[in-house]
Amino acid sequence: MDESSGQQNQLFDAVDILRRIRNGDTAAEGALVRHFSRGLLLMLVNRSGDTELAADLHQETFIVVLNRLRSDGIENPAQIKPFIWATANNLFINEYRKQKRRNTWTDSDRFNFMEDSGADILSQMESEQSADVVREALQSLPVERDREVLYRYFISGEEKTRICSDLALDPHHFDRVVYRAKQRLKQILMVRLQ
Secondary structure: OOHHHHHHHHHOOHHHHHHHHHOOOHHHHHHHHHHHHHHHHHHHHHHHOOHHHHHHHHHHHHHHHHHHHHHOOOOOHHHHHHHHHHHHHHHHHHHHHHHHHHOOOOHHHHHHHHHHOHHHHHHHHHHHHHHHHHHHHHHOOOOHHHHHHHHHHHHOOOOHHHHHHHHOOOHHHHHHHHHHHHHHHHHHHHHHHO
16 A cells, blocks of 8 residues: 555545535545545456446446435444445446346347357357356355355345345455355365366
8 A cells, every 4th residue: 555545544534524425515525436436446347347337337336325425324434335335236236137138139139149150159158168167166165154155146146235134244244254255166166177
């Protein structure tokens, strides 16, 4: 961490920033955006794999968050980061669902598309085989909670808050559980792919 970002973190007072935003201070809104912007954008790029979509979701997240903070605020200033991340995650999930609904290809459209690109058939088969390997590795995780958390969060796209509630986890503990479960899954996959 460079000196300027260290100073920025020291200067960020969530209680003061949230109070000022509620009172209409646009400079406080800018300070909030600057403080959380980089990490949020990195998370969205990582999650979506699409920098343009991530940039759109990033902007939309701050629009939603700032509108909420201007009107209702939040009760616990320590929850501002989880609130921003949950908002971004919900927007990402909604965008993913919209894109799935927009996919109106008929079976013949898919067949015609695949005919035009023979190399894509091989790629699709490899992708399906890779998905099967990941599913099998996921099922072989020895800890049931690891399987459930990874499946619900990454495959089903459930909200973190709902999973935390169902499994009696706080958000920070959830992050640790997900990290460890992903590491265990990665080890299994590395062994299987050797």
